[in-house]
Amino acid sequence: MIEFDGIQFNDLISQRIRQALEEHDASLSEIDDAQLDAKVTKSVFMAAVAKVNSLPFFPKVADFTEVALLEKCDPSVLTRGGFSPICVDEYRIIVAVANPWSPAADEYISMHFPDLEMVKIVTLTSEVSRAVETLSGNVGPSQDELESIEVEDTGEEIKDFDVTKDYDEPMAQLIATIMARAVKQRASDIHFKVEKESFYYSFRLDGDLGRKTEIPMKLKDRLDAFLLNLMKLPAEIRHTTPGISGRFTISYFRRPIDIRYERHRTYRGYHITMRLLDKGHLNVAMGKGSLAFDDQTMLAIDKVMKIPAGIIVMSGPTGSGKSTTLNAILREMNTPDVNILTLENPVEDEIPGVTHCDLKNPGEFKPMIASFMRSDPDIILMGEVRDIESAELAIEAAVTGHKVLTTIHTPRASQIIERFEQLGIERWKIAQTLKAACAQRLIKTLCPYCKIEVEGVSEKDRMIYGLDESWATQTVYEHPADGCQECNQTGYSGRTAILEIIPITPKVSDMLSKGEITPYELELRIQEEGKLPNLRNNGLKLLREGKTDLAAISKMIDMSTDD
Helix, strand or coil: CCEECCEECCHHHHHHHHHHHHHHCHHHHHCCHHHHHHHCCHHHHHHHHHHHCCCCECCCCHHHCCHHHHCCCCHHHHHHHCEEEEEECCCEEEEEECCCCCCHHHHHHHHHCCCCEEEEEECCHHHHHHHHHCCCCCCCCCHHHHHCCCCCCCCCCCCEEECCCCCCCHHHHHHHHHHHHHHHCCCCEEEEEECCCCEEEEEEECCEECCCEECCHHHHHHHHHHHHHHCCCCCCHHHHCCEEEEEEEEEECCEEEEEEEEEEECCCCEEEEEEEECHHHCCCCCCCHHHCCCHHHHHHHHHHHCCCCEEEEEECCCCCCHHHHHHHHHHHHCCCCCCEEEEECCCCCCCCCCEEEECCCHHHHHHHHHHHHCCCCCEEEECCCCCHHHHHHHHHHHHCCCEEEEEECCCCCCHHHHHHHHCCCCHHHHHHHEEEEEEEEEEEEECCCCCEEEECCCHHHHHHHCCCHHHHCCEEEECCCCCCHHHCCCCEEEEEEEEEEEECCHHHHHHHHHCCCCHHHHHHHHHHHCCCCCHHHHHHHHHHCCCCCHHHHHHHCCCCCCC
């Protein structure tokens, strides 16, 4: 049974799709259904779906959709059903579908457009979403409207802020427009910054901050107060508290999206960072999407998941996908015979069958963990180890026979042990309870439409990055400076995760406890053996396969060597 891009096909349909794919590329016969999502592009897969149904395939339809036609439809039904009307004439209505076997489009169109013949075309699920998103249509208030805002006006309280609605009040419209654009562009964060002579916002897309968009300086206090009002916090708090943390929810075409808010005072005003937790686009299935690891990495992850008790730590900088990977591991471990409890701030991905606990403030951490230990857990997920208290509680849970998953901020997997020591944990305790030290990065992938082929890595780059002479003739790819329309002129399209895993076996644990080997020496030994994934080798593998370039790799990984 094939599951691809969020759509599950039964055995008969899966077999027909496989036949069409193998006619296109005979080598696909050697991979199983579970690997298709990682090995086949969405366009190739959906072209096979279209061929099986004798329908035309159009990978790009959103830009040609008639907005007036969409306005007659319920966007939530279109999104849920995976279809979108594209255009209409006197006799026919053309409808793009992501799953031709689904009756959703037939039922909806026959009810709302009974006099028209429906003509189906096949497109990508993402194109259906893009088409529906054109309904947002709000372009924001004009500059004159923004300038006319009375800064003393505090506005009304808003619970779930609908960012696809049109507002008469310009400030509400401005915030709604910014947030709707961020969701539409799949931004991970929105930044608002006040500098000496400018006030602006920018989005973080695929790990990079984008261009700055100016806002009139006089609105900085009004915007600040409006966002605090969304969280039901008094505006006066900004003058008395150096750092403010909060959260609220926005509604995007009736889809709730959690916003994690962080504000701190700066010399000229403030800096606000809002993390968008869009659960509708989370792809946390291990081995698929951004977590489509290679076979070697998947085998190492499988071994880690079989560990009966102990601590599994995922490290990496903010935004490296640590929590996403741990949630994917939890999904794999989530069986009826285990009791899984999580303590997060905030809860990012709700998993059916897992008990998620939301940490409201740091003071709740210790009593919550103490309560966890009395709740008969098998597996505990702690959002992050950040101080001696959380580190000790993780150790205690592991010693008493629990499997503990958590994250920590360190550049390399081997530095996890040193970080625990810095927090005040003795080396022997760490060595006895830590079972796997992992490090993760998200590497930008090249846009398949505009990437540039290059014959060999230059001598200068080979010296800088410690690459051997085989790279002098290795065909690699680079991103063009100006990109193309498909990748929003960036040269990149999405990101993929790479992992480094250091297992702490009983023998290694004993050596670490006795001081016979340092964590760094352990890392070097594992690299020399070449049996386990590490960040450098996985990054170079992506480069060799033409999926990324040296610029993207060197930005996220320390490529220096000891040579």
